[in-house]
Amino acid sequence: MIDFSEEEIERYSRHILLKEVGGTGQAKLRAASVLVVGAGGLGSPLLLYLAGAGVGRIGIIDDDRVELSNLQRQIAHRTEMVGKAKALSAAAAAGALNPGVVIEPHVERLDAGNALELIGRYDIICDGSDNFATRFLLSDACFLTCRTLISAAVLRFEGQLSVFKPHADKEAPCYRCLYPEPPPPELVPNCSEAGVLGAVTGVMGTLQATEVLKEILGIGESLSGRLLIWDALATRMRVVRLRRDSACRLCGPMGEIHDLAAHVRRKAPLRVA
C-alpha cells in the first residue's frame, strides 16, 4: 500500500478521485522530479501547478530579478518581491502553496558549463525561457542527456507548445526538427520588445503543466510528434503533426551535434532578453 499521510490524502483527494491518477498516479507524481527553466510568464503557473499537484522535487532556474514590468503576467511573484531573485521569489510562492514538495531554486543562468549536470538531476525539463540561446541550449542538452523536453513559447497573443522526446521513440522529433537554427536576432522580437498579453502566458504555462503531469502519469495522448498552436485573438487552437526531420543536425542519422561546444558563450554575451 502506498504510504500517504492523512494530510496528503486530503490534499490530493481530487487527483486520487480520478481513475487515471488514483493513489498510484499520485505516488508517481511524488516520485518525479521536474526542472522549470525560467521563472517568468510561463514558469509562474507551471511551477505553481506542479507544486500544487505534488510533484516531489521541482527545480527552478532563473538568474533575473523581479521587475515591476514582470508582474502583469508573472504571477508567482508579488509586488514586494521586486528586486529579489526570481528563482527565490517563485520558489517561496511554490513552497507556500505546498510545503510537502521539495523546491530547489537555482539563481544562475543556464549555460553550456552547467546545463548537462543540472538537467541530469531531473526527469523532465520544461522550457519557459525568454530567449533563443537558452532554448537551443536546452534542446541540445536534453537530447544529449535523454531527457524529455516540454517546451512552450509565447509572443503577443500567440502560444506554441510541444513535447520532445526523441530518445523514447525513433519517430519522435526534437526541437531542431521544428526549428533547425535560432533565427537571426533582428528578425524575431522577444516579449520585452513586442509585448505579450499576460493571460496568454498563463494559459500556455498551464497547458505546459498539464503535459508534464500527463508524461509523468503516462496517461492520455502525448503531445510528442505534435505542435499545439494557439492564436488568442482568433480564439483558434490547432494541433498539427510534427515529424522527425531526417536531415536534423541533432537527432537525424547524420546528426553532427554531439556536445554543447557551440553554446559556449563568448566573453561579452549578447543578451536576447
Add this chain to the structure above:
Amino acid sequence: MRDTLELTLNGESQTLEPPLSVAGLLGRLGIESRKVAVERNLEIVPRSLYAETWLATGDQLEIVHFIGGG
C-alpha cells in the same frame, strides 16, 4: 494540366502560378525562412524539404511564426 494553383494560405484563398515549392512560396511572399515554420495540410514541413515540397491545388497552408518568449 492546370495552369493555376489554388490554395488556402493563412485561411485565405490564393491563386498562384505553378509550379511552386514551399521555398518558392516563401520567396514569393518575401518571408525569411529562418523565422517561420510552414504547416501544410495540418503537418509541419521539415525545413530541409522546402525546396522539394511542391504545392498542389487544395493545399491548406499556414505560416507559423517562430516565437521564443516566456
